[in-house]
Amino acid sequence: MNETNGLVDGLLSIAGIFNLYAIFWLIIGGFALWAAAQGLNNLSQRLMGKIPARRFLILQISTLLTFALYIFGTVGLFIAVLQPPKELLFAAAGSVAVALGFALKDIAASLVAGILLLFDRPFRVGDRVSFGDTYGEIVSIGLRTVRLVTLDDNLVTIPNSRFITDVVASGNAGELDMMVVTDFHLALDANLAEAQKLIEEVVVTSRYAYLKKPVAFTLEEVEIAHALAIRLRVKAYVLDVRYEKAFQSDIVQRGTALLAMHNIARPKPLLAV
Template sequence: MNDTSGLVDGLLSVAGIFNFYAIFLLFSGGVALWALAKTLNNVSNRLMEKIPARRFFILQISTLLSFALYIFGTVGLLIGVLQPPKELIFAAAGSVAVALGFALKDIAASLVAGILLLFDRPFRVGDRVNFGDTYGEIVSIGLRTVRLVTLDDNLVTIPNSRFITDVVSSGNAGELDMMVVTDFHLALDADIPRARKLLEEVVVTSRYAYLKKPVSFVVEELEVAHMLAIRLRVKAYVLDVRYEKAFQSDIVLRGTQLLNEHKIARPKISSERT
């Protein structure tokens, strides 16, 4: 009888916490948190427009503040409005832990991975990354997922947990500039030193080039369409990752034109079939 009475008292205590006024405050607080996050996002966007050179830093600070706002704001709102007894807090924490451990283990893994990504920082917002067959720019790092935009303007959402176990490479590692690799194929008898000089001229005169870092070349013999050829690889830095493909296109277009004008021999694909 005493056990039944205690259970009833506990249920009534919990029911008393969730009254109409408390629900209204929780709803209002949730809207306020959403409005604050939206305002923070708008302010960061305006700052990035005014200070484009510090774009990555602003995005990283905005992400950290959003994390703190949602986590601490939600916990503070629940405790401040409901003011539950300590026993109920401990019981709720235990229930949440069990639920996350069993029913929501994938989401829990992504949440933990999101926190690890925040401190380990294998990449940052604004980085150009390769993840599997996906290449693009990180636009947000959330509690559960990472979102990146591909060069074809597709938004890709990836669970955080995958970044803990899979390999991911960052092209710029938080920097504004990034190395861009462009290949040119030449015939075996081509004037390679002359071609290298011409392509270097193309790079240093490009409006997208970041000339505080060196331009380098790699010469390699390889097979192209069943014929031996020389691959002249140009390694140069673009001043802003947003101009990666514009920089590469500029090098290819002007480089090809210059090589043709100076009659630098290119591989000729034979029309004969084997």
């Protein structure tokens, strides 16, 4: 009988905490947290427009502040409005831990992975990364997921936990500039020295090139359509990762035209027997 009375008293105590007044202020506080997060996002967008060279740093700080706002703001809101007794706080913490451990283990793993990503930083907001068959720019690192925009303008959402166990490659590692690799294929009897000189001229005159880092070339004999050819690979840096494909297209377009203008031999397809 005493145990039943104790359970009833506990339920009544909890019900007393969640009265209409408390629920009203929880709703107001939740809306205030959302509005603050939106204001922070808008502020970061304006700062990036005024200081584009520091947009990676601004995005990283904005992401960290949003994390802190939602986590500490939610906990502080519940404690300030409901003012629960210590025993209820300990019980609630234990219940949440058990629920996360069993019912929400995948989400909990992603939450922990999200915190690890902030400190380990294998990539940052704004990086161009390759993850499996997906390549694109990291636009947000959330509590549970990472959002990536591909070059085809598709938004891909990936659970944080996958980045802890799988391999991810970052093309620029927090820098604005990034190496762009472009291939040209030449005939075996082509003038390789002249071809390299012409392509280098194309690269260094491109408006997208970042010339504080070196331009490198490699030559390799490869097979194309059952015929041997020379692959001229140029490795150059683009001044901003957002211009990656524009830079590559500029090199290919002007480089192809220049090679043809100087009669640099290109591979010929084999004739059918």
